[in-house]
Amino acid sequence: xxxxxxxxxxxxxxxxxxxxxxxxxxxxxxxxxxxxxxxxxxxxxxxxxxxxxxxxxxxxxxxxxxxxxxxxxxxxxxxxxxxxxxxxxxxxxxxxxxxxxxxxxxxxxxxxxxxxxxxxxxxxxxxxxxxxxxxxxxxxxxxxxxxxxxxxxxxxxxxxxxxxxxxxxxxxxxxxxxxxxxxxxxxxxxxxxxxxxxxxxxxxxxxxxxxxxxxxxxxxxxxxxxxxxxxxxxxxxxxxxx
Amino acid sequence: xxxxxxxxxxxxxxxxxxxxxxxxxxxxxxxxxxxxxxxxxxxxxxxxxxxxxxxxxxxxxxxxxxxxxxxxxxxxxxxxxxxxxxxxxxxxxxxxxxxxxxxxxxxxxxxxxxxxxxxxxxxxxxxxxxxxxxxxxxxxxxxxxxxxxxxxxxxxxxxxxxxxxxxxxxxxxxxxxxxxxxxxxxxxxxxxxxxxxxxxxxxxxxxxxxxxxxxxxxxxxxxxxxxxxxxxxxxxxxxxxxxxxxxxxxxxxxxxxxxxxxxxxxxxxxxxxxxxxxxxxxxxxxxxxxxxxxxxxxxxxxxxxxxxx
Numbered sequence: 354x355x356x357x358x359x360x361x362x363x364x365x366x367x368x369x370x371x372x373x374x375x376x377x378x379x380x381x382x383x384x385x386x387x388x389x390x391x392x393x394x395x396x397x398x399x400x401x402x403x404x405x406x407x408x409x410x411x412x413x414x415x416x417x418x419x420x421x422x423x424x425x426x427x428x429x430x431x432x433x434x435x436x437x438x439x440x441x442x443x444x445x446x447x448x449x450x451x452x453x454x455x456x457x458x459x460x461x462x463x464x465x466x467x468x469x470x471x472x473x474x475x476x477x478x479x480x481x482x483x484x485x486x487x488x489x490x491x492x493x494x495x496x497x498x499x500x501x502x503x504x505x506x507x508x509x510x511x512x513x514x515x516x517x518x519x520x521x522x523x524x525x526x527x528x529x530x531x532x533x534x535x536x537x538x539x540x541x542x543x544x545x546x547x548x549x550x551x552x553x554x555x556x557x558x559x560x561x562x563x564x565x566x567x568x569x570x571x572x573x574x575x576x577x578x579x580x581x582x583x584x585x586x587x588x589x590x591x592x593x594x595x
Numbered sequence: 596x597x598x599x600x601x602x603x604x605x606x607x608x609x610x611x612x613x614x615x616x617x618x619x620x621x622x623x624x625x626x627x628x629x630x631x632x633x634x635x636x637x638x639x640x641x642x643x644x645x646x647x648x649x650x651x652x653x654x655x656x657x658x659x660x661x662x663x664x665x666x667x668x669x670x671x672x673x674x675x676x677x678x679x680x681x682x683x684x685x686x687x688x689x690x691x692x693x694x695x696x697x698x699x700x701x702x703x704x705x706x707x708x709x710x711x712x713x714x715x716x717x718x719x720x721x722x723x724x725x726x727x728x729x730x731x732x733x734x735x736x737x738x739x740x741x742x743x744x745x746x747x748x749x750x751x752x753x754x755x756x757x758x759x760x761x762x763x764x765x766x767x768x769x770x771x772x773x774x775x776x777x778x779x780x781x782x783x784x785x786x787x788x789x790x791x792x793x794x795x796x797x798x799x800x801x802x803x804x805x806x807x808x809x810x811x812x813x814x815x816x817x818x819x820x821x822x823x824x825x826x827x828x829x830x831x832x833x834x835x836x837x838x839x840x841x842x843x844x845x846x847x848x849x850x851x852x853x854x855x856x857x858x859x860x861x862x863x864x865x866x867x868x869x870x871x872x873x874x875x876x877x878x879x880x881x882x883x884x885x886x887x888x889x890x891x892x893x894x895x896x897x898x899x900x901x902x903x904x
Contacts, residue, residue, distance in 0.1 A: 356697060356699075359693065359696045359697055360697070363685075363693050366685075366689075367682070367684060367685070370684040370685065370725075371684050433680050433683075434676060434678055434680030435680040435681065435682055437641070437646055437676050437680065438674070438676060438680055438681075438741070439697075440646055441644040441645060441646045441669060441672065441674050441676075442669060442694070442697045442698055443666055443669040443670040443697065443698050443699050444666075444669075444697055445666060590646070590647050590648075591647060591648035
């Protein structure tokens with residue numbers, strides 16, 4: 354755990370050193386801020402105190418931002434060769450993967466923490482369903498976690514960051530929209546399956562204010578699956594008879 | 596810590612990068628790893644550092660087996676890979692502190708150790724700069740510093756002096772020699788004088804196989820069975836006598852040297868002192884002997900001889 358934390362801290366620090374963190378925060382806050390307060394179905398338009406616009410648009414922001422964060426995790430280290438230095442240190446592959454996962458998640462948590470003033474402001478404006486807001490944040494965190502898992506897996510099998518970015522987006526499109534669409538057009542068990550696979554249905558069910566253990570299990574399973582696949586990918590260098 | 600490699604083989608796809616090699620390195624020994632490009636040096640180092648598992652064979656470092664206890668081994672190894680990859684966006688000091696922490700150094704020891712290593716590697720003036728801002732020579736120092744920071748028992752250096760200027764090379768060599776007194780060091784290089792200057796023993800590897808494993812002096816003496824010298828002979832009318840020399844017994848190779856007529860590099864077996872025979876031949880034929888310079892075989896020649904197919 355100690356080693357995981359050391360690696361996570363470095364990953365987190367690297368986002369700030371390379372300015373990625375600043376760009377992400379500014380764009381994220383500008384985007385969610387605009388849609389929460391200024392345009393389309395904003396708080397004033399709806400005339401009631403809720404944070405639904407924030408959660409809807411934060412969801413879309415994360416769809417683009419998380420691949421931009423995770424693309425470099427392994428692809429960059431593979432290209433520059435630092436992966437070799439890192440993996441020959443006294444750490445396991447799993448500690449490295451977990452460290453990178455935590456580092457990325459910490460940055461997303463930071464971004465979400467900066468939206469808390471929205472919450473306080475809206476709560477000041479009118480009666481707010483605090484439970485729904487907490488659920489909305491929990492939903493975003495779980496969604497980010499699963500998506501980071503996918504992103505890290507994709508990044509682990511390429512040394513090209515652009516490939517990692519685009520491929521993670523492709524996965525994202527499926528999990529955010531296509532599975533949802535498929536569940537509408539297919540019937541019976543297949544429809545159920547697509548409904549279950551879609552991240553957006555699970556996210557919506559949480560952000561409606563109901564934290565169901567099935568949704569939590571779903572997001573955590575995707576996270577863990579992504580990270581395990583990344584470990585399998587890293588372990589390939591050890592295959593005895595490749 | 597001793598390193599012991601037994602029948603190590605590493606296969607990439609269909610290519611055997613390392614083919615059944617065995618060797619040992621003892622504490623306090625500096626082993627020079629020589630070989631042409633693609634000979635399998637880097638692959639061997641990657642296996643020794645527990646980065647890749649071997650396809651076959653066994654590696655033990657100290658009491659640990661590389662397959663069963665890689666985490667224990669990694670703690671004791673300092674590794675400078677080929678091309679010296681570094682996190683360019685990190686400041687030097689921060690990077691070295693990160694490495695020390697990851698390698699499991701106690702927090703209380705890190706500050707003192709950092710000061711020592713930064714001083715030893717000559718990084719004092721650059722320690723707050725980002726690694727990406729440093730010149731190649733300084734990056735190489737950072738690479739060495741990160742390999743040394745946790746005071747490892749084993750140091751594995753893949754071409755440690757590339758990109759350094761002659762003064763720095765001497766400094767780094769001295770540093771390696773000093774470290775090598777108590778530790779086990781393996782370094783690979785293309786620079787032959789470097790091996791002679793720093794290493795206790797040389798391992799020459801070619802096409803994944805060991806073709807030479809000895810001290811520099813002993814490797815040099817391999818050529819003792821033969822006698823080599825350069826000679827120039829003056830002949831009336833400047834006719835070539837190369838064929839006549841070749842027909843003499845004991846002569847193995849007669850290489851004609853350019854610029855002068857009848858100047859040769861001769862290799863002869865050393866059963867009898869060939870100089871006498873040649874002198875008698877000159878007297879008999881009425882040739883005038885102008886030059887006779889003995890040649891010692893250089894490490895370069897031995898290297899070429901062992902690694903040319």
